[in-house]
Amino acid sequence: xxxxxxxxxxxxxxxxxxxxxxxxxxxxxxxxxxxxxxxxxxxxxxxxxxxxxxxxxxxxxxxxxxxxxxxxxxxxxxxxxxxxxxxxxxxxxxxxxxxxxxxxxxxxxxxxxxxxxxxxxxxxxxxxxxxxxxxxxxxxxxxxxxxxxxxxxxxxxxxxxxxxxxxxxxxxxxxxxxxxxxxxxxxxxxxxxxxxxxxxxxxxxxxxxxxxxxxxxxxxxxxxxxxxxxxx
Amino acid sequence: xxxxxxxxxxxxxxxxxxxxxxxxxxxxxxxxxxxxxxxxxxxxxxxxxxxxxxxxxxxxxxxxxxxxxxxxxxxxxxxxxxxxxxxxxxxxxxxxxxxxxxxxxxxxxxxxxxxxxxxxxxxxxxxxxxxxxxxxxxxxxxxxxxxxxxxxxxxxxxxxxxxxxxxxxxxxxxxxxxxxxxxxxxxxxxxxxxxxxxxxxxxxxxxxxxxxxxxxxxxxxxxxxxxxxxxxxxxxxxxxxxxx
Numbered sequence: 001x002x003x004x005x006x007x008x009x010x011x012x013x014x015x016x017x018x019x020x021x022x023x024x025x026x027x028x029x030x031x032x033x034x035x036x037x038x039x040x041x042x043x044x045x046x047x048x049x050x051x052x053x054x055x056x057x058x059x060x061x062x063x064x065x066x067x068x069x070x071x072x073x074x075x076x077x078x079x080x081x082x083x084x085x086x087x088x089x090x091x092x093x094x095x096x097x098x099x100x101x102x103x104x105x106x107x108x109x110x111x112x113x114x115x116x117x118x119x120x121x122x123x124x125x126x127x128x129x130x131x132x133x134x135x136x137x138x139x140x141x142x143x144x145x146x147x148x149x150x151x152x153x154x155x156x157x158x159x160x161x162x163x164x165x166x167x168x169x170x171x172x173x174x175x176x177x178x179x180x181x182x183x184x185x186x187x188x189x190x191x192x193x194x195x196x197x198x199x200x201x202x203x204x205x206x207x208x209x210x211x212x213x214x215x216x217x218x219x220x221x222x223x224x225x226x227x228x229x230x231x232x
Numbered sequence: 233x234x235x236x237x238x239x240x241x242x243x244x245x246x247x248x249x250x251x252x253x254x255x256x257x258x259x260x261x262x263x264x265x266x267x268x269x270x271x272x273x274x275x276x277x278x279x280x281x282x283x284x285x286x287x288x289x290x291x292x293x294x295x296x297x298x299x300x301x302x303x304x305x306x307x308x309x310x311x312x313x314x315x316x317x318x319x320x321x322x323x324x325x326x327x328x329x330x331x332x333x334x335x336x337x338x339x340x341x342x343x344x345x346x347x348x349x350x351x352x353x354x355x356x357x358x359x360x361x362x363x364x365x366x367x368x369x370x371x372x373x374x375x376x377x378x379x380x381x382x383x384x385x386x387x388x389x390x391x392x393x394x395x396x397x398x399x400x401x402x403x404x405x406x407x408x409x410x411x412x413x414x415x416x417x418x419x420x421x422x423x424x425x426x427x428x429x430x431x432x433x434x435x436x437x438x439x440x441x442x443x444x445x446x447x448x449x450x451x452x453x454x455x456x457x458x459x460x461x462x463x464x465x466x467x468x469x470x471x472x473x474x475x476x
Binding site for chain 2: 062063065066067068069070071072074075078079080082083155159160162163165166173177186189190193196197200201204205208
């Protein structure tokens with residue numbers, strides 16, 4: 001078995017796989033940033049908008065939470081590219097952003113709703129306008145609380161980029177399956193699958209360890225800071 | 233934009249075929265995957281809360297492995313190697329059901345484990361002081377309380393199983409997504425099949441999401457507050473018989 005690893009991992013193959021991994025990570029990071037922005041807009045619109053905007057956002061979020069991602073990817077690849085004449089990569093990024101913005105909207109809403117009302121009242125007493133309250137006081141606190149959940153969503157996005165391989169976009173899984181097509185014996189194929197699983201596992205496991213660290217020690221850090229402030 | 237809706241009437245003629253494939257293939261696969269994942273989730277969840285390091289480690293390793301790898305790679309792996317693993321050729325729908333069940337079993341395991349660990353430790357200590365064995369503690373005291381807390385998350389996971397059954401189209405199982413794609417490539421109209429498929433998935437999953445939200449609100453209320461109100465209303469002499 002180890003012999004198959006050493007004869008699959010030639011430098012040409014490793015280059016090929018690293019290109020795919022680069023595209024996967026680049027795709028995931030673009031997606032999480034854009035869906036965070038869109039999710040923030042949707043969350044604020046849902047909480048503080050007029051009734052029409054609220055119901056539109058609710059319809060949008062419910063549509064994307066109750067339908068599978070693969071459906072929207074096929075829709076983007078075949079229908080949107082023909083309808084709007086854009087590249088498949090762009091269409092697929094747009095669909096991913098729409099899908100994950102609905103998930104992030106719910107998470108950001110729960111973050112904003114968990115901030116005590118006293119913050120709003122104090123800001124109003126100091127003369128902040130509503131937009132200034134959101135921008136300087138509420139959203140920084142909410143985002144700081146939400147970073148573990150955002151990283152969990154990043155893990156989900158990295159796993160879901162594997163669907164791109166079924167639409168012939170050259171992410172890591174597509175490249176790895178192309179490498180696997182060169183080898184015939186069962187042991188070589190098992191070794192290729194093991195490489196794919198190992199790479200995804202390492203990337204996601206590191207991120208989930210980061211999530212666990214951020215959501216556990218942060219409270220201790222805050223207590224230390226408060227103690228320091230109290231003593232000084 | 234017009235291109236997305238062209239051929240909608242032709243696609244509506246295919247609606248019985250779409251709904252038939254959804255009910256016969258997607259929902260059946262989701263049902264069996266749900267049963268498999270609940271069984272795996274409960275067994276591994278109980279293993280994850282035990283004190284033996286070996287059982288805890290197995291549960292933890294299983295959950296970490298299946299929560300950090302994409303479901304598509306598990307599907308392709310099992311599809312390619314099923315003759316070697318099972319010793320005979322297994323049809324694609326069984327493979328898809330097994331993969332769905334095992335993948336979501338890891339998520340169910342986490343839900344079960346967090347549900348059991350959210351019960352205060354005092355309950356199991358009190359049970360131990362009364363002489364309950366481990367099995368009796370779980371069966372009469374801990375699991376009834378934990379199940380009430382777990383049900384909303386379990387319902388959300390069931391919605392996830394129905395949505396993830398769309399991956400079956402990658403191994404050429406004739407479910408809803410496969411039918412939609414085949415019709416799209418056959419007729420050349422790019423939009424309507426996917427829109428109709430989205431509507432069918434929405435109609436199937438939205439009631440479950442609403443149910444999950446309703447159960448979550450009901451769990452928040454709790455049963456104890458309602459009973460206390462009842463006893464207070466019927467406060468007459470001999471109130472013990474009236475308390476239900």
